[in-house]
Amino acid sequence: MTAVAKTCLNAYGVAGTVLKRSPLLPNICYPQLKRRVSSKTPFDINDSDDKYKELNDYYRDLFTNDNVNTTLGATSKINIKTEIDLLNDELANLTDTAVPPHKLPLRSEDLQRVVETPGRFVIKSRSNDPYFNLALEHYIFKNTPLFEQSIFSSQRLLFYVNNKCAVIGKNQTIWQELYLNELNKRGYEVLRRLSGGGAVIHDLGNVNYSFLTSREEFRTTFFNQLIVQWLNKQGHIQDFELNGRGDILYKKMKCGGSAFKIARGKSYHHGTMLVNSDIDSFHGLLKPSGQKGVRWVSPSVDSVRAGVTNIPLGSTEQFIDICTDGFQKYFKSADSIPVYYCNDTVSTNSEIEKTRALLRSDKWKYCSGPKFKVELDSSHDVIEVEKGIVVSSTIPNIKGMDFQRLIDTGSNEAQLQCLKPLM
Amino acid sequence: MLSTGRVLLRQSATIPRLFLRAQSTNSLNKLELPFKYSNSGPSQVKYTKDHEWVSLHEDGTAFLGITKYAADALGDATYVELPETGREVEVEESVGSVESVKSASEVYMPLAGTVKEVNTALEESPQLINEDPLGKGWMVQFEYELEKSKAAIDGLYTLEQYEKFLKE
DSSP states (O other): OHHHHHHHHOHHHHHHHHHHHOTTHHHHHHHHHHHHHOOSOSSOOOTTOGGGHHHHHHHHHHTOTTOHHHHHHHHHHHHTSOHHHHHHHHHHHHOSSOOOGGGSBOOHHHHHHHHHSSSOEEEEEOOOOHHHHHHHHHHHHHHSOOOTTSOOOOOEEEEEOOSSEEEEOTTOOHHHHBOHHHHHHTTOEEEEOSSOSOOEEEOTTEEEEEEEEETTTOOTTHHHHHHHHHHHTTTOTTTEEEOTTSOEEETTEEOOOEEEEEETTEEEEEEEEESSOOGGGGTTTBOOSSOTTEEEEOOOOOOOOOOBOOOSOSOHHHHHHHHHHHHHHHTOOSSOOOEEEEOTTTSOOHHHHHHHHHHHSHHHHHHSSOOEEEEETTTTEEEEEETTEEEEESSTTOTTOBHHHHHHHHTTOGGGGGGGGGO | OHHHHHHHHHTGGGSOHHHHHHHOOOSOOTTSHHHHTSTTOOSEEEEOTTSEEEEEOTTSEEEEEEOHHHHHHHOSOOEEEOOOTTOEEOTTOEEEEEEETTEEEEEEOSSOEEEEEEOTHHHHOTTHHHHOTTTTTOOEEEEOOHHHHHHHHHTSBOHHHHHHHHHO
């Protein structure tokens, strides 16, 4: 019952919960919620028009309590409603007020307008699709305006929460970092992001924050220092701190990671924050640095392994609220800093979809990292790979093969059993 | 001296940019390939506001890299991403990136051209980007067409203009 009481306060909190359980629902939920706030009548009220007679009768019946017969009629109509309609009805009943218009997701043209207009803002993505969220981040980064002669005043802060996925840095070797079979088995998406840094596991208990500023103002520790201040103000005085690498620690344990991108006079710092992640279930997904039976010779960027912990907040929303508030106060100016919402159906455009497709492509995931050489202890074999393709090897007849396919088929072929440690 | 420099680089996040700027020497190293490719040196050396440099030789060959200022600001390079040779690159297109501690920094082509060579020494030794960004740390050798590129070249900074831009 307490959960219900809580949901009464915030319609979108509920929508967020529903969304986490089934990614299919919110797409259908939003238009329905949106319709509720529209003041326009979706049809012309005219009793003489047969076309709308049935609908008008239905609505009249719905709002007329004293007619038992028509109530029955209405009930039969409700019965044919889908589960989604019922959920939306339930949501609507729980909330006295409809979703405020400012909390509706930005439509594609509005997204373009706010991104291209100078000024600070916060964007919260309601999508849990990691491909969409990284593509949205890239779109905002690329299209934020920059004026050379004036002080940069278009800092942006983006939040998103991804479904289960493993994300590696732009310049990493995917097979060196991840147990791909295991990730696949456990239903994780695998992504290569556009920024630097190491491998990380996401789930719905992890918040991604992304702070955008000018290249000129870029400092790797700047935003994490602010987060530490904001969190320490929440009553956990001194529990949060930064380590030498600029990572946030909670009670001396790492609770998130960071990566950065710099391009065209702008920069972003994006980081993860573990709030209520199922950390135990991450076990066996990221490869350790010293893997048994395998030696990687590669300029690939290292992941720094560390034990991690959740921070003691009730929800990812709470972390987002703390940071939004902190950001709004820190960058306070004459105009208040707006908060916008996005989702992956309404708030998208061709540029975002293009990046989303790139991020989804095998070419980007498997063939765009650094070239590398891998040595197998068991058979003393060596395989050299460039852009995902074997360019030379002591194993006969594999030159020119797709490395990923080779590992996949290797599990079934006796002569390629030596590849097992690479899986 | 070198080790002192690298310690400073690691702490660059806390060093005011003005200090870095005053320390930057962004002129081309006359002892290395980007200068010595032609006997008489390059006909022009130009700079971009994104902190790339390009040395232009008379035969239509050019070298591209990042400036000392950019290298110092990034800190120790851990990986340099380079383009494929033979690739035709549009003006302003990304041709690679420099990764330092968790940061991927894109590098753009100031002119259109065809990639002829990349500096493979950077694969083994990305730190050359920090040690000698305007010499041993060059990234891309490309061919350009002088006539077609004239306007683009004129739009780039000279060393004096770039240093002035840094001080602004």
